[in-house]
Amino acid sequence: MTKSNEYTDSSRATVNRRSFLKGSGAVAAATALHSPAVEAEPQAAANVVSGATTITLNVNGGDHKVTVEPRTTLLEALRSQLELTGAKPVSSDGSSGASTVLVDGKPVMASTTLAMAVTGKNIETVESLGGEDTDAVPRAFVKHDAQQCGFCTPGFVVAVRALLNKNPDATESQIRQGLNGNICRCGTYNNIIKAALDVVKGGV
Amino acid sequence: MKNFEYAAPCSENEVLQLLSDQSGQTELLAGGTDLVGLMKKMIVTPDRVVNIMEVPTLKNIEAVDGGGVAIGATVTLDEILAHPYLEDYPAITDAILGINSMQLQSQGTLGGEILQRPRCWFYRNGQELLDTGQISGGDNRFHAIFGNNGRSKFVQSSRIAPALCVLAAEARVIGPSDSDIQMIPLLDLFRTPRQEGQREHTLLPNQLVTHLVLPPVNGGLNATYEVRQGAGPEFPLASAAVSLELDNQQRVHQARVVLGQVAPTPWSSAAAADALMGQPLDAQAAETAGLAAVEEATPLSHNGYKVQLAQVAVKRAILRAAGLETGGL
Numbered sequence: 001m002t003k004s005n006e007y008t009d010s011s012r013a014t015v016n017r018r019s020f021l022k023g024s025g026a027v028a029a030a031t032a033l034h035s036p037a038v039e040a041e042p043q044a045a046a047n048v049v050s051g052a053t054t055i056t057l058n059v060n061g062g063d064h065k066v067t068v069e070p071r072t073t074l075l076e077a078l079r080s081q082l083e084l085t086g087a088k089p090v091s092s093d094g095s096s097g098a099s100t101v102l103v104d105g106k107p108v109m110a111s112t113t114l115a116m117a118v119t120g121k122n123i124e125t126v127e128s129l130g131g132e133d134t135d136a137v138p139r140a141f142v143k144h145d146a147q148q149c150g151f152c153t154p155g156f157v158v159a160v161r162a163l164l165n166k167n168p169d170a171t172e173s174q175i176r177q178g179l180n181g182n183i184c185r186c187g188t189y190n191n192i193i194k195a196a197l198d199v200v201k202g203g204v
Numbered sequence: 205m206k207n208f209e210y211a212a213p214c215s216e217n218e219v220l221q222l223l224s225d226q227s228g229q230t231e232l233l234a235g236g237t238d239l240v241g242l243m244k245k246m247i248v249t250p251d252r253v254v255n256i257m258e259v260p261t262l263k264n265i266e267a268v269d270g271g272g273v274a275i276g277a278t279v280t281l282d283e284i285l286a287h288p289y290l291e292d293y294p295a296i297t298d299a300i301l302g303i304n305s306m307q308l309q310s311q312g313t314l315g316g317e318i319l320q321r322p323r324c325w326f327y328r329n330g331q332e333l334l335d336t337g338q339i340s341g342g343d344n345r346f347h348a349i350f351g352n353n354g355r356s357k358f359v360q361s362s363r364i365a366p367a368l369c370v371l372a373a374e375a376r377v378i379g380p381s382d383s384d385i386q387m388i389p390l391l392d393l394f395r396t397p398r399q400e401g402q403r404e405h406t407l408l409p410n411q412l413v414t415h416l417v418l419p420p421v422n423g424g425l426n427a428t429y430e431v432r433q434g435a436g437p438e439f440p441l442a443s444a445a446v447s448l449e450l451d452n453q454q455r456v457h458q459a460r461v462v463l464g465q466v467a468p469t470p471w472s473s474a475a476a477a478d479a480l481m482g483q484p485l486d487a488q489a490a491e492t493a494g495l496a497a498v499e500e501a502t503p504l505s506h507n508g509y510k511v512q513l514a515q516v517a518v519k520r521a522i523l524r525a526a527g528l529e530t531g532g533l
Binding site: 047048049050051069070071073092093094095100106107108109111112113114116117159162163177178180181 | 206241307
């Protein structure tokens with residue numbers, strides 16, 4: 001089987017099937033597939049956290065200290081401690097997409113992300129797209145009247161931004177496909193698609 | 205959400221040390237798209253959550269010597285979609301594309317996707333997973349049409365598991381002790397719970413799936429087809445994955461057919477595979493295999509419609525693998 005060259009450098013050397021299974025031997029050890037038998041890490045038990053703990057979250061380019069419990073979601077930390085109320089609580093299980101934020105550039109649901117799980121990661125909320133130098137996506141939403149009640153809007157704005165960061169020339173069908181994880185109960189989808197297409201065309 | 209202890213270990217060994225041998229006391233957290241919602245509803249109430257996203261050995265996609273690919277359990281679905289090693293495995297990428305939500309694709313992981321809990325709406329609303337009358341006597345439109353004669357009437361929810369099963373993937377499982385390592389064929393990873401509290405898989409509470417290992421396809425064809433109500437992110441009503449090998453007369457000489465969303469486990473159909481053997485890969489063979497797949501279906505009171513959808517899923521997965529897919533049902 002021919003493999004792309006970019007994945008055949010030494011750090012991604014192939015792993016022998018038997019050593020992979022047994023988890024021993026030089027080939028497996030040379031890759032990231034540490035076996036228990038050759039595990040270099042000592043027995044240091046990982047830090048078990050319980051109760052309120054102060055952690056640092058990097059949000060919109062700055063470090064912020066928040067005090068959270070293990071069960072605190074990223075959405076709760078953003079809204080109730082950092083006063084970043086753009087991301088919205090709609091569904092508890094993330095099915096609405098209204099709590100979409102970017103973590104290391106990828107769109108994720110803050111409502112199903114634990115705050116402690118994103119320490120050390122780069123978190124961007126819808127607020128980072130506003131301010132004096134407002135991003136083209138929220139400007140296009142205003143221009144095309146792409147909101148009705150507005151509750152889903154921040155999630156859609158972040159999702160469109162994430163989609164266009166990955167694919168700046170997205171077609172209408174790619175935009176429709178990409179926004180499937182966001183729901184608008186008012187049904188203002190057409191104007192959201194128009195706004196996203198306008199950003200692609202550089203019209204805002 | 206009930207409060208819990210939290211740990212984010214950095215090695216597979218540390219993960220094992222943090223896991224309880226009692227079912228339900230500890231839960232593994234990967235992307236969180238399923239577990240966090242279940243914990244909010246107090247359907248899952250662990251004493252400790254072990255986040256495995258910081259373990260570097262679980263995050264790689266690697267070529268296996270002699271052909272094949274090993275995918276780490278916490279590789280996210282969008283990483284799988286974008287990876288050149290997966291070009292030979294359209295059954296997997298078809299299934300991930302079907303998930304149809306950027307957020308779920310970038311947050312969700314392969315290990316989490318295949319071990320997600322059932323989407324049964326009784327279970328998700330705080331009732332028991334196994335039938336005590338609420339399913340057999342209630343609205344069971346989304347429930348099982350195979351393997352449903354016991355109290356398990358939910359459907360296995362993974363979108364990717366049928367594809368992994370037809371591709372003969374194996375799960376690399378470690379634990380309970382550091383030296384315990386085994387390779388489990390994916391179909392054997394799933395089981396039908398017979399009593400309340402049993403999980404839908406055969407893993408011990410203190411075992412960890414580290415990788416899914418795919419053998420090489422060796423020129424074989426594979427595909428997944430999902431029947432969904434619309435183009436949105438909802439779960440399919442029925443799905444099927446197939447893998448096929450042709451001999452030099454272009455007749456099928458090896459076939460695997462596994463259905464999804466129709467039984468408490470991924471549902472392997474030997475009847476559909478047998479119907480394909482020795483046949484040329486055409487619309488007639490696909491139709492016959494679809495019919496064979498559902499011959500022994502046992503629908504519940506409100507899900508008879510799923511029988512035809514399962515039949516169509518098998519037919520269209522075969523056509524898609526053969527490159528013959530056409531529109532309409």
